[in-house]
Amino acid sequence: MKMKNILYMMVLFIGFSACKKDRVVSYEIEKSFPDPAVRFEDFKKAMATGTDGFQMIIETTAGPIYAGYIKLDGSNNAKFVSDNNVTNATTPKDTKYTLAISQTNSVLSFSKTGNFSLFAAGIAADTSYTYKMSVGDTLKLSGNATGTKLKLVKVTKAVGDDYLAGKMGTVFTSIDNLNKFKKYFKRLTTGGKSYDIMFDIPTKSLIFMYSNGTDWATFKSKIYYTNSGVVLTTPFVDGANKISSIENLAVDVASSTATLTSGGAAATLTNEISPVAVNKTAAATFISKPPQGTYAESFTGFTINGVADGLGTTSLSGFSSLDFVAKVTIGTASYSSLRLYLATGYYGYLPAFTCTTPADGKLFCKLAGYAGTSTNATITAGVISYTTVITQAEGFYVIPTTAITGANTYDLVNARDATAWISFH
Incomplete structure (x- = not known):
């Protein structure tokens, strides 16, 4: 029985082979990737649809996201504005660009010596981008050196004109x-x-x-x-x-x-003059665990009525920092102090105050007096000036600013009228 089956299969194979003997059948092979030339044409067409320019959004691998506007004229010339500073946001700059195939990629490149390259260098962004896809009015590209993400979003003429006018x-x-x-x-x-x-x-x-x-x-x-x-x-x-x-x-x-x-x-x-909500534990934490271990330092002094360093503290001769010291020993007693650190070390004349942090979340510093020796009338006047502020009877709100700085930092804001504040690191 088995021998009959084998003979039968051999006959079928010989017959099938004879049918195909005189011709070769070919089948089209489906390409795994689109033809680079076809994809490049699609890219050029997508770029050409932005006749009124594009909003550009640039996301580097580290740091902020930048944006702006760019208009390409189709002849390798472009104008752009960017939001890395007010000057670049206000005044359009010229730059050169090319659209080309690099290996199998469709690429947008900017001149390495032009204004866009200067802008890119300042924000650690790429100057050459591979086209990835188009979704609606948005083109997505990826940087060829560091992987910067670039989005180009088509805008109307009115929006483009606003950008070029410095809006x-x-x-x-x-x-x-x-x-x-x-x-x-x-x-x-x-x-x-x-x-x-x-x-x-x-x-x-x-x-x-x-x-x-x-x-x-x-x-x-x-x-x-x-x-x-x-x-x-x-x-x-x-x-x-x-x-x-x-x-x-x-x-x-x-x-x-x-x-x-x-x-x-x-x-x-x-x-x-007061916060919408108060962090009830920040003041106690600031006193018990200052950012620098035993003290917190400010490099800017008090802002007064919106004026940075309104008391002129940073202009005092030899200024290095203004330090909130949680504990200083004077005689046999312990106090807190706001000490002036100069190029030669701490200034010898210092305020001594006692600090309390009641349940309302404020920080109160009550002046006990001054200690040490005054060796410079101008600097001593500066010490008295900032001491008068930090010891205001209404106390201070303590605002953790870690969300801003990413570090252990605080702003102290006077509760009297919120017109005096200081940042500590």
């Missing part, structure tokens, strides 16, 4: 004007809720301080600038309130107020 620079000015308010607390009110906000320009961040219902809380998001405001890369959500951008910011420095829109809804900014 993004006016956003810088508006935010800078907020920092001229005389009081520390800048209160955003929207959707029936209030938040203390703070723009941190060096890190391009926006910080919210608020009550989460039971405790003091903070939220931080990176931001980038547009022609009309700033966008939060991570929206702030508090119940029904969702803040993903701040736009149309109009600041009146004289009245310390501002208006704006967020998500299309009108909102206000006011300047307040």
Whole structure:
């Protein structure tokens, strides 16, 4: 039986082979990757659709997110503005670019000696980008050296004209004007809720301080600038309130107020003398565990009525830092002190005060007197000047600023009227 089956299979095989003897059948092989030339044509077409330019959003592998606007003329010339500083946000710069195939990649490259390369070097971004995909009005590219992410979003002519007219620079000015308010607390009110906000320009961040219902809380998001405001890369959500951008910011420095829109809804900014919520444990922690172990140091002195170093402390001869020392021993008693550290060491004349941190969360420093020897009348006057502030009877709010700095840092804000504050590291 088995022999019959074998013979039968051999006959079928011989017959099947004879049918194919006189011809070779070929099958088309499906390509695993698109033809580079075809993909490049798609890339060029996608770039050409941005006749009125693109908003550009640049995300480096470390650090802030940058943004701006770029318009390519189709002949290897481009104009752009960027939000790395107010000058570049205000004044368009020219640069050269090319679209080409590199190996099998469709690539957008900027001249290595042009203005875009100078901008890129300053923010540690790439100058050559491989096209990845298009989604709606957005083109996504990836840097060829460090992996910088570049998004190009098509905009209308009106938006492009605003960028080229320097409108993004006016956003810088508006935010800078907020920092001229005389009081520390800048209160955003929207959707029936209030938040203390703070723009941190060096890190391009926006910080919210608020009550989460039971405790003091903070939220931080990176931001980038547009022609009309700033966008939060991570929206702030508090119940029904969702803040993903701040736009149309109009600041009146004289009245310390501002208006704006967020998500299309009108909102206000006011300047307040007390926080929307108090961190009840921060003052005690600041005293018991200062950032430097036994002390905390300030390199900027007191801001007074919105004026940095309003007491002139950093201008004193030999100034190095102003140190809040949690414990100094004078005779047989222990005190706290705010000591002036000069190039030669601590100045010999110092205030001595006792500190308390009651349940309301404030820090109170009561002056007991001065110790040591005065050897310079001007410096001694400076010591007395800042001591008068730190020992105000109303005390100080202690604001942890770790969310801003990423380190163990605090701002001390006078509770009398929030017109005097100092940052400690």
